[in-house]
Amino acid sequence: MAYVVTEACIRCRYTDCVEVCPTDCFREGPNFLVIDPDECIDCGVCAPECPIDAIVSAEEIDESQRQFIDLNITLAKQWPTITVRQAPLPDAENWKDVRPKLQHLTTERVTG
Template identity: 50%
Template sequence: MTYIVTENCIKCKYTDCVSVCPVDCFNEGDKFLVINENLCIDCAICVPECPVGAIYSDLDLKENQKIFLKINSELSKVWPNIKKIKINKNIKKWINIKNKLHLLKL
């Protein structure tokens, strides 16, 4: 089991989750965060820290979010690790927007 960052994170990219991760398993892209499944220890500490509800156990993913298993796995191999909170000034604009997958350049 591992935890996965899903679509709600796209363009919001709150980083509160990063500050509580005991193993620094988050990686950062321009518009999105991902979790490195090889580093994640399944502690779930990050889940309640995400104000947009973007982090799920891989066992709890809805069918339309399962694509994020592959996205997290692939992008965590190429994106840099993030260990500190960063401020995103455009968060409120993107919080309630649905169907944002097309905004990721994969």
């Protein structure tokens, strides 16, 4: 089973994890990352790279975060692949310890 990006990533979007991923399974949304479970090989190298511990194994995910399994599956089909580390969102430091923040998830890609 794949790894999952959880609520902690919302409005932070640190991308340290994407650089170490051997299968390019991360997808980038406006204020959140997800992992494509069809591409994830369950290697786990991404999890320790996340500075806010937002990445967990789907097998070990806390009950309060289980909805993020389906969110990763759904949004991975909609969002583009990200393979290069980028700066976190400008106010990431202000959001890294905020919970709950699911209501702040933006799912629509802004185009052009």
